[in-house]
Amino acid sequence: MNRRFIAAAVLLLLVASAFAHRLDEYLQATIISLDNNHVQASMRLVPGVAVASTVLADIDANGDGVLSQPEQQTYAERVLHDLTITVDGQPANPMLVSQKFPPVEEIRAGLGEIQIEFTFNLPPGGPDRKIIFENHHLNKISAYLVNCLAPRDPGIRIITQSRNETQSFYQLDYTQSGAASGSASAKGWFNIPWRMGAVGFASLFHLGMRHIAEGTDHLLFLLALLLPAPLLVSGARWAGFAGVRPSLLRILKVVTAFTLGHSITLALAALGVVHVPSRPIEVLIALSILVSAVHALRPLFPGKEAGIAAFFGLIHGLAFAATLDQLGLGRWERVGGILAFNLGIETMQLIVVAAAMPFLVLMSRTRAYPFLRIGGALFAAVASLGWIAERLFGAQNPVGIIVESVAHHAVWIAVMLFLVSLICWLLAHVLKAKPQTSIITAFPMQLKKKA
Amino acid sequence: MNIFSVRMVRGVCALALVYLSASVAVAQSSTARIVGAANTFLSTLNAQQRQKVLFPFDDEKQRARWSNFPTGFIPRGGISLKEMNAAQRSATMALVSSALSPRGFEKVQQIMEGDEVNKINEANHPNRPPGDRKGPPPNGANGPSVGPPPLTSDMFGKDLYYISILGTPSEKAPWMLQFGGHHLALNITIAGERGILTPTLTGAQPALYTSNGKIVRPLGQESDKALALLNTLDDSQRKQAILSYRVADLVLGPGQDGKIIQPEGLKASAMNDRQRAMLLDVISEWAGIIHESAAAARMAELKADINETWFSWSGPTTAVPGKNITAYYRIQGPHVVIEYAPQSLGGDPSLHVHTMYRDPTNDYGRGLTKK
Numbered sequence: 001m002n003r004r005f006i007a008a009a010v011l012l013l014l015v016a017s018a019f020a021h022r023l024d025e026y027l028q029a030t031i032i033s034l035d036n037n038h039v040q041a042s043m044r045l046v047p048g049v050a051v052a053s054t055v056l057a058d059i060d061a062n063g064d065g066v067l068s069q070p071e072q073q074t075y076a077e078r079v080l081h082d083l084t085i086t087v088d089g090q091p092a093n094p095m096l097v098s099q100k101f102p103p104v105e106e107i108r109a110g111l112g113e114i115q116i117e118f119t120f121n122l123p124p125g126g127p128d129r130k131i132i133f134e135n136h137h138l139n140k141i142s143a144y145l146v147n148c149l150a151p152r153d154p155g156i157r158i159i160t161q162s163r164n165e166t167q168s169f170y171q172l173d174y175t176q177s178g179a180a181s182g183s184a185s186a187k188g189w190f191n192i193p194w195r196m197g198a199v200g201f202a203s204l205f206h207l208g209m210r211h212i213a214e215g216t217d218h219l220l221f222l223l224a225l226l227l228p229a230p231l232l233v234s235g236a237r238w239a240g241f242a243g244v245r246p247s248l249l250r251i252l253k254v255v256t257a258f259t260l261g262h263s264i265t266l267a268l269a270a271l272g273v274v275h276v277p278s279r280p281i282e283v284l285i286a287l288s289i290l291v292s293a294v295h296a297l298r299p300l301f302p303g304k305e306a307g308i309a310a311f312f313g314l315i316h317g318l319a320f321a322a323t324l325d326q327l328g329l330g331r332w333e334r335v336g337g338i339l340a341f342n343l344g345i346e347t348m349q350l351i352v353v354a355a356a357m358p359f360l361v362l363m364s365r366t367r368a369y370p371f372l373r374i375g376g377a378l379f380a381a382v383a384s385l386g387w388i389a390e391r392l393f394g395a396q397n398p399v400g401i402i403v404e405s406v407a408h409h410a411v412w413i414a415v416m417l418f419l420v421s422l423i424c425w426l427l428a429h430v431l432k433a434k435p436q437t438s439i440i441t442a443f444p445m446q447l448k449k450k451a
Numbered sequence: 452m453n454i455f456s457v458r459m460v461r462g463v464c465a466l467a468l469v470y471l472s473a474s475v476a477v478a479q480s481s482t483a484r485i486v487g488a489a490n491t492f493l494s495t496l497n498a499q500q501r502q503k504v505l506f507p508f509d510d511e512k513q514r515a516r517w518s519n520f521p522t523g524f525i526p527r528g529g530i531s532l533k534e535m536n537a538a539q540r541s542a543t544m545a546l547v548s549s550a551l552s553p554r555g556f557e558k559v560q561q562i563m564e565g566d567e568v569n570k571i572n573e574a575n576h577p578n579r580p581p582g583d584r585k586g587p588p589p590n591g592a593n594g595p596s597v598g599p600p601p602l603t604s605d606m607f608g609k610d611l612y613y614i615s616i617l618g619t620p621s622e623k624a625p626w627m628l629q630f631g632g633h634h635l636a637l638n639i640t641i642a643g644e645r646g647i648l649t650p651t652l653t654g655a656q657p658a659l660y661t662s663n664g665k666i667v668r669p670l671g672q673e674s675d676k677a678l679a680l681l682n683t684l685d686d687s688q689r690k691q692a693i694l695s696y697r698v699a700d701l702v703l704g705p706g707q708d709g710k711i712i713q714p715e716g717l718k719a720s721a722m723n724d725r726q727r728a729m730l731l732d733v734i735s736e737w738a739g740i741i742h743e744s745a746a747a748a749r750m751a752e753l754k755a756d757i758n759e760t761w762f763s764w765s766g767p768t769t770a771v772p773g774k775n776i777t778a779y780y781r782i783q784g785p786h787v788v789i790e791y792a793p794q795s796l797g798g799d800p801s802l803h804v805h806t807m808y809r810d811p812t813n814d815y816g817r818g819l820t821k822k
Contacts, residue, residue, distance in 0.1 A: 027700055031710065111520055113706075143699035147712040158713050163696040277723045279685045322687075322721055390686055400686070 023110065024050040026138055029145040032131075034156055036176065038121050039131065041094070043079065049110030051141045056107055058138075065104060072101050076116045082137035085120060088130055092120040127177055128202045133170040146170040159203045175203050201340045204324075208344020211323055212352070216407040217285050217387065218316055219352060224292040224380040225254055225309055226356060227373050230364035233302040238373070241365045248361070250305065255353055257306040261313020262320060263342055269321030270338050281318045282391045288312035289384035296377035320345065355414040359421040366424065481744045482622050482644055488549040489620035489628065492542040500539075503530050508618030508626055514815050517629070517636035518705045519654055519805045521606045522613065527631060529615030533608075543614050547630050550639050550646065555740030561669035562635050562653060563609040568660045569633075570607035607633060625816060634805070636705070639741065640816030646745030647819065649810035650708060651737065656794075656803040658775050666773070670804055673736045673791055674775035680729040681764055681780075684717070688726075689768075692717035698765040698779040701792045701807050711811045714783040716763025727757050734782060737789055737808035753787055760784030766793075775801040786810050 027046040032039050047055035059075040076099035085092040097119055102112035135144055144167040155177040162171045230247035232239045268274045324341055363369050386399020506513040518525040532540050548556045611632045618626030625642035634654030640647040655669040719727050738749045766778030777800040782789040788809040793800040812818050
């Protein structure tokens with residue numbers, strides 16, 4: 001009688017669970033919650049009906065069909081053991097707080113939810129913090145979810161959450177101000193915006209740098225505009241090298257003007273003074289690349305590069321503001337935020353310009369330069385046309401992907417260009433002793449001919 | 452002629468006034484109407500049934516006794532339509548209908564009807580799953596004596612929906628009406644003229660079926676409107692909205708009351724006016740389930756928050772025409788969390804979906820009733 005009843009109940013559970021809930025996955029959902037010195041985490045573990053027996057065999061070590069207290073504890077400890085957690089790069093040790101197991105039949109039916117609570121400490125650190133949470137528990141059959149509660153402490157601000165495709169890897173970057181970390185660093189005036197209660201200065205600085213490094217369109221505009229910077233104009237064409245000093249001066253002017261332009265609109269937009277929809281901005285940015293690419297082919301506005309850079313800088317700045325807007329900063333926090341973010345942008349921009357400058361100044365003396373200039377300009381023009389089509393008409397095309405993949409190797413390309421220009425420079429210097437074979441005579445400047 | 456037209460204008464004005472005041476009166480009496488329907492419902496019950504239906508207003512256990520599981524596993528409180536006579540059943544549905552908009556009530560009926568279809572499907576194709584790979588020992592011993600079809604009839608079906616009332620139906624003091632079963636959990640808090648629908652779970656399985664020759668998708672609008680919004684996003688917006696990782700299930704499903712997770716995706720402040728209006732329209736599929744005056748107040752609140760509201764998407768960005776999306780999406784603002792989570796159970800994920808509608812600041816009307 002009793003046996004019959006159990007059989008009926010089990011069958012009922014099996015039949016219903018078929019379509020009631022997950023089937024062949026072990027759902028492991030984690031929600032973490034931060035405060036100043038520790039993290040609390042709760043995990044919900046739901047084995048699907050097809051994998052329930054596998055999971056149950058793991059829990060019920062002696063196979064008696066009962067999940068005893070020690071078995072529950074051992075399993076919960078095992079789950080924690082299968083986690084890899086680091087805080088600011090240092091391994092953290094999760095401590096079990098509690099575990100709660102549903103009846104065996106519910107687990108068997110794919111409906112049982114195991115709950116595990118645990119905690120780990122956050123040792124004192126700087127304002128910029130990083131937690132990495134990796135879950136390796138039964139990863140062949142599992143589906144993971146990881147989320148972070150919005151912090152209650154106003155001193156904690158989440159910057160980014162990143163995950164791999166399955167969410168078995170989760171990284172949380174956040175900033176922390178206040179007593180726990182206030183004394184940890186003293187980097188002089190750099191810390192002022194942060195002390196004002198702003199988001200971590202360094203985080204926003206990095207965000208700015210990353211934004212430029214990854215924002216291929218911004219860089220392409222600037223580089224295309226710099227391509228003809230070391231050259232003289234002759235008629236309606238680009239001619240030879242204008243000399244080191246004028247070249248450097250022009251590059252400096254263009255970069256400064258671009259910086260000025262985008263700083264102004266970034267500040268205005270981030271403070272909410274102006275609000276412009278993102279789509280036209282994105283189109284105008286693509287257009288700005290086209291303009292500077294054409295200018296690199298044939299001088300459109302010789303001598304006025306700085307003005308153009310400032311004008312389009314105004315537009316690029318509006319796009320930068322959209323990124324900052326994502327962080328949801330308060331009005332006053334934004335002031336420090338804008339400063340940090342903008343300094344990040346400038347720094348990355350300077351790195352890129354510094355990497356390109358020797359190449360520009362040295363290569364532009366050679367006969368090979370027109371080919372490089374035209375090639376670069378055509379590349380920028382095609383990219384901008386692709387972007388314009390994509391952004392204006394939603395026309396999907398491979399331009400974005402190609403440019404991204406080129407940009408992906410930007411560091412190597414930059415290193416290569418730097419080496420090439422270094423070799424040229426060395427050749428020029430080494431061979432200066434023997435004027436007959438000097439690179440300058442080997443590739444005579446057109447300047448002299450034309451003049 | 453002149454006098455006539457003046458009279459006519461007066462008449463029209465008077466009519467308009469009467470109509471206006473009548474509609475104002477109707478709007479104000481939503482709560483009265485629901486209270487009336489609740490009292491009528493209670494009057495059809497015997498003492499024993501009434502005791503089963505009524506709970507104290509602050510009964511936290513009963514509040515949280517809802518789920519996306521079939522009622523056989525997670526027993527709901529209250530009594531089911533199955534245990535009622537015809538008069539009690541129609542009084543129940545009249546009460547539910549009084550608290551909802553016509554569209555909301557239709558959705559509820561379609562979800563219930565879907566569970567009926569599911570029951571028939573289950574009875575016709577028992578034991579489909581590979582779940583019995585390692586059949587439990589008792590099953591093998593005397594399995595054949597119990598057939599699955601009669602058992603599934605206790606699992607699914609449109610009569611396995613439960614009603615319960617927390618507190619006393621009143622036009623002033625707050626009380627709660629719960630109605631739900633498999634794939635449905637309506638938690639309606641009535642506090643004076645306010646009506647709060649959060650937290651509410653809707654789901655559909657099958658999410659597409661034929662009824663009287665008509666194709667029904669109980670949560671089809673939730674799917675289609677969100678996809679339409681996604682399709683208006685430009686590249687940079689899509690880059691933000693589309694998450695790079697899989698979301699296998701509801702993050703804030705049953706049992707996760709009051710949690711506010713860090714929002715992700717595309718913020719509506721980076722949308723244009725048309726996209727924001729479309730986002731609000733997606734939200735209205737949940738916010739508009741409750742009766743019109745409560746829905747209007749709720750939509751006004753969510754509209755005011757719209758720039759602080761986020762939209763995120765995970766999964767395929769296209770759908771088979773006429774079918775639901777197979778992607779997960781989430782809408783999160785200061786006063787709302789909506790999740791749409793297709794369930795892949797080895798079959799077509801467009802045919803089975805769970806959705807969640809929350810206000811983490813006001814689940815069960817806590818923000819209103821707690822002082």
